[in-house]
Amino acid sequence: MTMQRTILALTLAGSLAAAVAAPAFAQEHSHETPQPPGNKWSFAGPFGKYDEAQLQRGFKVYKEVCASCHSLSMVAFRNLADPGGPGYSPAQAAAVAAEYKIKDLDDKGEPIERDGRAADYFPPPFPNDRAAAAANGGVAPPDLSTIAKARTYERGFPWFVFDIFTQYQEQGPDYLVALLKGYEDPPQGFQLPPGGNYNKYFPGHAIAMPKPLQDGQVTYDDGAPQTLDQYAKDVSAFLMWAAEPHLVARKRLGFQVMIFLIVLAGLMYFTKKKVWHEVEKPREIAAGQDPSKTTL
DSSP states (O other): OHHHHHHHHHHHHHHHHHHHHHHHHHHHTTTOOOOOOOOOOTTOSTTOOOOHHHHHHHHHHHHHTGGGTOOOTTOBGGGGGSTTSSOOOHHHHHHHHHTSEEEEEOTTSOEEEEEOOTTSBOOOSSSSHHHHHHTTTTOOOOOOSSHHHHOOOOOOTTHHHHHHHHTOOOHHHHHHHHHHHOBOOOOTTOOOOTTOEEBTTSTTSEESSOOOOOTTSSOOSSOOOOSHHHHHHHHHHHHHHHHOTTHHHHHHHHHHHHHHHHHHHHHHHHHHHHHHHHHHHHHHHHTTOOGGGOOO
């Protein structure tokens, strides 16, 4: 009886301490990073593929807004015409390349500037990292070639279990959308460093990049909404394609491999039954069983 009273007293004391500490804990963790909300993507799931119109809109957002600070060094102009991508023709990709000036060497080894060609890669907006850092408050803007695969977040239990079955792999684009839409006024008591901007989805909430997008900033030609929400989704989809341009081909190949393995497993199973049936038949006769009643 004494032990039960002791346990009850300790339980009540622990509950009281937790209730007293709860406000302080909430205040201490009031600036925790929330989990980015999920979005519907055309490329999600085992049979998903990129939406060409969305990729073209996203490329326009990148070109008119993001390209002034962020490079796309792993993407060539010809990739814009690759199957499964934005759907540009080779002539259109070459026309886009011709809008850029590429630093090169002439036949004598002298530095020159020439019009871009389809085989060229997107040129960086700054001559080097030091120049990029000097123009952006001491921090060079990251290259966006693989940003959609390099940025992610922890979904925690039990969501990661569901992700195994749903094949959810869109943490990167979801994070980018949330980041582009997550600019807010800092809450009371939050101290921003000089030149910093508050973003509720950025780790630590202090981000050097000012809010890059706003409603009506980029003009769409296909009638899509010209809103921050649409801009964020379109450019995130484009950056997902830039990071994984062969996603559609990979999924198609994976589906073909799964069909092959299923057929192979069936053939192996029936081959095994046939082989071992011939081996087990004499054993059944020796044991006095009727082989005509055995099943394959």
